[in-house]
Each structure stands twice: as structure tokens, then as C-alpha cells.
Amino acid sequence: MAETNGTIGQEQQDGLVSSTIPPPATATHPAQKALPPQSASWNPATLAMHADDPLNLLTDVAPPIHVSTTFRYASDPSVLRPFRLSDRPGNNFPYQDADEHCYSRLTTHSTSRLEAILESLLHNPCVTYSSGLSAIHALLVHLNPKRVSIGDGYHGSHGVLALHTRLSGMKVLDLDCDANELQAGDLIMLETPVNPTGKALNISHYAEKAHSKGAYLMVDSTFAPPPLQDPFTHGADIVMHSGTKYIGGHSDMLCGVLSIRQDLAQDWLPRLLEDRVFLGSVMGGLEGWLGVRSVRTLELRVMRQSESAGRLVDALSGALTGATVGTGLSQSDVETIRKVVEDVQHASLQSDDWKAGWLKKQMSNGFGPVFAVSLKSDELARRLPSKLHLFHHATSLGGVESLIEWRTMTDGTVSRNLLRVSVGVEDYRDLLDDMLQGFRSLTEELEL
Ligand SMILES: Cc1ncc(COP(=O)(O)O)c(C=O)c1O
Numbered sequence: 001m002a003e004t005n006g007t008i009g010q011e012q013q014d015g016l017v018s019s020t021i022p023p024p025a026t027a028t029h030p031a032q033k034a035l036p037p038q039s040a041s042w043n044p045a046t047l048a049m050h051a052d053d054p055l056n057l058l059t060d061v062a063p064p065i066h067v068s069t070t071f072r073y074a075s076d077p078s079v080l081r082p083f084r085l086s087d088r089p090g091n092n093f094p095y096q097d098a099d100e101h102c103y104s105r106l107t108t109h110s111t112s113r114l115e116a117i118l119e120s121l122l123h124n125p126c127v128t129y130s131s132g133l134s135a136i137h138a139l140l141v142h143l144n145p146k147r148v149s150i151g152d153g154y155h156g157s158h159g160v161l162a163l164h165t166r167l168s169g170m171k172v173l174d175l176d177c178d179a180n181e182l183q184a185g186d187l188i189m190l191e192t193p194v195n196p197t198g199k200a201l202n203i204s205h206y207a208e209k210a211h212s213k214g215a216y217l218m219v220d221s222t223f224a225p226p227p228l229q230d231p232f233t234h235g236a237d238i239v240m241h242s243g244t245k246y247i248g249g250h251s252d253m254l255c256g257v258l259s260i261r262q263d264l265a266q267d268w269l270p271r272l273l274e275d276r277v278f279l280g281s282v283m284g285g286l287e288g289w290l291g292v293r294s295v296r297t298l299e300l301r302v303m304r305q306s307e308s309a310g311r312l313v314d315a316l317s318g319a320l321t322g323a324t325v326g327t328g329l330s331q332s333d334v335e336t337i338r339k340v341v342e343d344v345q346h347a348s349l350q351s352d353d354w355k356a357g358w359l360k361k362q363m364s365n366g367f368g369p370v371f372a373v374s375l376k377s378d379e380l381a382r383r384l385p386s387k388l389h390l391f392h393h394a395t396s397l398g399g400v401e402s403l404i405e406w407r408t409m410t411d412g413t414v415s416r417n418l419l420r421v422s423v424g425v426e427d428y429r430d431l432l433d434d435m436l437q438g439f440r441s442l443t444e445e446l447e448l
Pocket residue numbers: 131132133134154156157191195220222223241242243244245254255256396
């Protein structure tokens with residue numbers, strides 16, 4: 001790590017604390033590359049490769065792995081000064097220069113670079129956390145709402161709410177509670193597409209409901225990462241991601257992200273960053289590095305996963321409804337699917353919502369790569385994963401590897417005949433063939 005040149009500048013200090021402040025207009029380090037003015041119009045795939053260029057102070061093309069927990073201060077004593085209250089985290093960190101970090105519970109090179117890229121992809125300032133749930137926890141600590149309205153979805157998010165109910169008496173309301181039950185400062189937590197079905201809910205509707213009462217809308221957009229969905233354009237105040245899923249994308253890191261609408265971020269960011277220091281829920285340096293490495297290919301991965309999921313859903317649901325044109329299924333495939341599959345759920349099947357207009361606006365770039373298949377019995381659902389060769393039977397989602405999960409194993413709230421499918425980057429034709437041979441094998445085994 002290069003030593004600093006001793007210049008103390010507010011922009012540079014803020015740039016350290018998070019990636020949310022524009023990078024310096026001119027490079028201050030020999031190897032540093034400032035973003036050119038035309039970067040404002042770069043597309044997401046380009047930004048994922050270059051938004052962190054100003055934070056690369058070395059000549060390395062590939063991001064280096066930093067593991068240090070502590071960082072040397074400037075060598076010039078004239079720029080050193082005692083800590084002041086105004087140096088509170090997120091406000092005015094006691095750092096000496098843009099290339100200097102202090103302690104890894106505050107910031108690290110890799111996580112700052114990851115935040116810079118995420119900010120460019122989510123279009124608003126981003127703070128990373130050690131997991132998706134720690135991001136939700138941090139938001140609740142920050143807002144300390146009296147009421148939170150939430151629907152079905154990831155059971156772990158409900159677990160975080162239960163913890164806050166225990167601590168503060170916070171009340172949990174149904175997602176479709178009467179708007180009059182909400183008051184200023186309350187929170188609607190909307191997960192869309194929703195876990196485990198991949199079905200979509202109307203963000204604008206819940207944004208209007210929240211704002212009519214002075215409450216905030218947080219969208220858990222984990223199941224539709226960029227470029228599939230931008231909840232801010234439909235009224236979200238906060239967008240949350242379990243970065244463990246598509247942002248990480250390789251089933252090897254935990255990460256949470258809060259992105260805050262620009263005008264709120266002015267006030268909120270210093271507090272969120274300060275809280276994070278004391279919650280201690282930062283990503284590790286290695287995870288930050290994995291995040292930078294992975295997010296570079298986010299668009300490539302997600303677009304392919306989304307398209308493949310759409311084709312698999314088309315084939316399975318087409319077999320049930322008779323709409324098999326273009327699916328490549330034979331009559332015998334259709335009969336096999338009908339013997340085993342009861343129902344398929346995915347946002348691509350919400351034709352009424354598409355016609356109504358909101359779904360088309362919300363997911364015009366494609367649907368999420370997760371869907372649910374309900375089989376004709378619990379026993380079939382328990383057995384199918386063991387018959388598949390290309391789908392790992394495992395929880396989680398969003399990685400390059402396709403996964404299938406007999407969902408009742410981790411979520412006691414869902415029907416026992418439900419399987420959750422997370423489509424990876426394999427060729428969808430191989431994935432479909434694998435499912436078909438799995439169904440066939442079950443029909444033979446159980447003599448259906
Ligand atoms: C929709 C959703 N939100 C939040 C989380 C929690 O994320 P993490 O496991 O990174 O804490 C998950 C995890 O599966 C999820 O599916």
C-alpha cells in the first residue's frame with residue numbers, strides 16, 4: 001500500500017468512508033485513474049468493470065487481495081491530529097488521505113471498491129454488510145420504526161423482525177394491512193420477487209401506501225438484481241440485497257447491501273456508517289475482494305440465468321396448459337411432466353399483472369432466475385432432487401451452479417410438495433433434459 005502524499009481533503013476523506021461521494025476529479029496517486037466525464041453515460045456492464053477505477057491506487061489490473069485489519073497512518077507528522085468528535089465515522093473520519101484506511105471494522109480497500117461499483121449499478125449510495133440479514137438489522141437499528149409491515153417471503157427476515165419486537169416492542173403488521181395502521185417513520189418491507197416462488201409484487205402500490213402515511217418503503221430486491229429490476233424508479237426509499245446471492249454469484253461469500261435514495265442518503269449515510277462500526281457487521285476483506293471479482297460479471301450471469309429460467313418455466317408450465325409450441329417437448333415428455341408436476345410459480349406466469357401494465361414496467365429487462373415447482377405429492381418432492389445430475393440439492397440461490405431445494409427442509413411455512421429452483425449458467429437444454437430424466441425416473445420408481 002502506497003504512503004499518502006499528505007493532502008487532507010474533505011472529498012478524499014469522505015471517499016474513504018464510503019464510495020458514495022464522487023471520486024476526485026483528478027488523480028492524486030501515480031497509478032490512480034479518475035473517471036472521465038463520459039462515465040456518467042456508461043452502461044451497467046461497463047460500470048461494473050470500471051466504477052472502482054479511482055479507488056485502484058496500484059498498477060494491478062486484477063484487484064489485489066488485502067487481508068490487513070489495520071493500516072499505517074501517514075508518515076508526515078504535520079498531517080497527523082488527535083481524534084475529534086466531528087471525526088465521527090461517516091462524518092469526517094480521522095483519515096489522512098484518500099488511499100488510507102484505518103481499521104477494517106471501518107473500511108477496507110476491497111469493500112470500498114465493491115460499494116463504488118454497487119453504487120453505480122443501483123444508482124444510489126450503497127453500504128455493504130456481513131450478510132443480507134445484518135443489512136436488514138442495521139436498517140431497523142437506524143430507523144427504529146414502531147411498526148413494520150411485511151408479507152410472506154424469506155423467513156429469516158421475519159426472524160430479524162422478531163428480534164426487534166423483543167428489544168423494542170416494535171409491531172409487525174401484515175403487508176396488506178390498512179394504510180391507517182401505518183404512521184410516519186414506520187416501514188414497509190416488500191420482498192419482490194418473493195422467496196420461494198419468484199412471483200412479483202407491485203412496488204409502486206406499496207410506495208404510494210407508505211408515502212401516504214409518511215412511512216418508508218424498503219424493497220428486498222435479492223431475487224431480481226440489476227439489470228432486472230430497479231425498485232428506486234418505482235418509489236422505493238431503500239433497496240436491500242442479500243449480496244450472498246447474485247452479487248456474489250458463486251456460492252462462496254456472504255454479503256448484504258443497503259442502497260439509500262440519494263436525498264435520504266445525505267442525512268442517513270453518516271449514521272448508517274457509524275452504526276456499522278459499532279454493530280461490527282462489516283464484510284471481511286476477502287469477501288469484499290470476492291465481491292469485486294464477482295460483480296464484474298453480474299449482468300452476464302444474471303441475464304443468462306433469467307433467460308434460462310424463463311425457458312424452463314415455459315416448458316414446465318406449457319406442458320401443464322398445453323402451450324408447448326417452441327418448448328422442444330415431445331408428447332411423451334408432456335405426459336411425464338403431467339404425471340409429476342402439479343403447478344409452477346414464477347413472475348413470467350403473471351399474465352394478468354403483465355396486461356395491467358405494472359409488471360411490464362417493473363420487470364421489462366427480464367424475470368428473476370428463481371421459480372417454484374409444486375409436485376403431485378410431498379414424497380415426489382422429497383425424492384426428485386436425488387434423481388438430478390445438474391442441480392445440487394442445496395439451499396440458497398443466485399450462484400452459477402443450478403440448485404434445487406425441497407424447501408420445507410429450511411422453511412417450515414411452505415407446502416411440503418414445493419421445490420425451489422435457482423437456475424445457474426449451464427445450458428438450459430441440458431437443465432431441461434436433466435429435469436425430464438428425473439421426472440421419468442420417478443414415474444418408473446413409483447410406477448405412476
Ligand atoms: C429474499 C432474501 N432476503 C434476505 C436473505 C438473507 O440473506 P443472507 O443469507 O445473506 O443473510 C435471503 C437469504 O436467502 C433471501 O432469500
